[in-house]
Amino acid sequence: MKIFLDTANLDELRAAAALGIVDGVTTNPSLIAKEGRSNVEQIRAICEIVDGDISAEVVSTEAEEMIREGHELAAIHPNVVVKCPLIPEGIKATKALSSQGIRVNVTLCFSAAQALLAAKAGAYIVSPFMGRLDDIASEGTELIREIVTIYENYDFPTQVLAASIRGPMHVKDVALAGSHIATMPAKIFHQLFKHPLTDIGLEQFLADYRKTLAEVAVG
Ligand code: E4P
Numbered sequence: 001m002k003i004f005l006d007t008a009n010l011d012e013l014r015a016a017a018a019l020g021i022v023d024g025v026t027t028n029p030s031l032i033a034k035e036g037r038s039n040v041e042q043i044r045a046i047c048e049i050v051d052g053d054i055s056a057e058v059v060s061t062e063a064e065e066m067i068r069e070g071h072e073l074a075a076i077h078p079n080v081v082v083k084c085p086l087i088p089e090g091i092k093a094t095k096a097l098s099s100q101g102i103r104v105n106v107t108l109c110f111s112a113a114q115a116l117l118a119a120k121a122g123a124y125i126v127s128p129f130m131g132r133l134d135d136i137a138s139e140g141t142e143l144i145r146e147i148v149t150i151y152e153n154y155d156f157p158t159q160v161l162a163a164s165i166r167g168p169m170h171v172k173d174v175a176l177a178g179s180h181i182a183t184m185p186a187k188i189f190h191q192l193f194k195h196p197l198t199d200i201g202l203e204q205f206l207a208d209y210r211k212t213l214a215e216v217a218v219g
Pocket of ligand 1: 026027028107127132163165
């Protein structure tokens with residue numbers, strides 16, 4: 001499963017990307033707004049930090065304008081994937097952009113039926129928002145499992161990107177459900193490393209190593 005970071009913050013991206021296992025980045029208008037720069041400027045800067053798919057979202061609600069925006073975003077860098085919302089106009093724009101060779105991430109997906117529409121429009125990625133479903137007491141992981149099954153049933157090449165992830169358990173759950181990608185805030189990415197037994201084990205190994213060194217030195 002690919003790991004994407006769900007942030008537009010350059011410091012967070014630099015720190016996480018330095019570990020060498022970040023495959024891409026997702027942004028949305030809310031994440032970009034936190035950084036105080038234009039979408040185009042921020043996406044360009046992100047592309048210089050992470051070498052992988054970088055999702056940048058359109059803000060229009062009409063297909064023609066989404067297509068125009070999509071071309072503008074795709075021109076920023078070859079790694080840009082254009083995000084379109086899962087509304088009829090967004091699906092129309094996805095079909096057009098995909099036919100023109102521009103990769104589209106269809107976002108704001110909350111049902112397997114919606115995901116089917118995204119795949120039929122030629123989406124490169126579909127983004128089911130599992131955390132926001134869990135927030136309203138619905139099963140986010142089950143949605144990922146259903147979409148993966150439908151795509152496998154019909155050999156759709158669209159990748160499932162589990163979005164709106166709220167914690168390390170979500171990451172494990174979507175990996176088990178067969179998600180192709182999981183996008184997460186930097187904080188959750190760093191939490192994935194944590195296990196108390198790793199820390200205790202390492203402390204013990206290093207203490208024993210130091211003890212052996214001291215014994216050898218004494219002779
Ligand atoms: C990513 O593509 C989504 O925009 C993001 O994961 C949404 O997350 P949120 O529900 O925490 O805002």
